[in-house]
Amino acid sequence: MSAPPPASAPRLDLLRFLERVQERDLQRTLDWIATEEQLIAAQGERRPAPPPSEWLIEHGIGTGRLPARVHTGQCWDTRTRCKPASADQARRALAEGVSACPHCRPDTALEVLE
Structure with a gap:
């Protein structure tokens, strides 16, 4: 008969699950940052608005x-x-x-x- 797993195994499983969730959230945040950087770069390429008419x-x-x-x-x-x-x-x-x-x-x- 094998010995039962230590009592901390369920806690370790929960911590691994939390790690995966946080890695996914971090990747999503990094994607948002990349998108914003692309938008800012595209805005910099546009010509400035002409001065208002008198x-x-x-x-x-x-x-x-x-x-x-x-x-x-x-x-x-x-x-x-x-x-x-x-x-x-x-x-x-x-x-x-x-x-x-x-x-x-x-x-x-x-x-x-x-």
């Missing part, structure tokens, strides 16, 4: 999308319907009757008073 022309909704208002580049009241413009384009739009934003007052900044 002037914006807001266009209306619908077919034709005519200019509706002129804004400075830092205006808080701009919409997604704005397109960048040069100072000359903004002056021309104001001269053609496009409204100036009442908040940022591009007409004053461009020295084009109505």
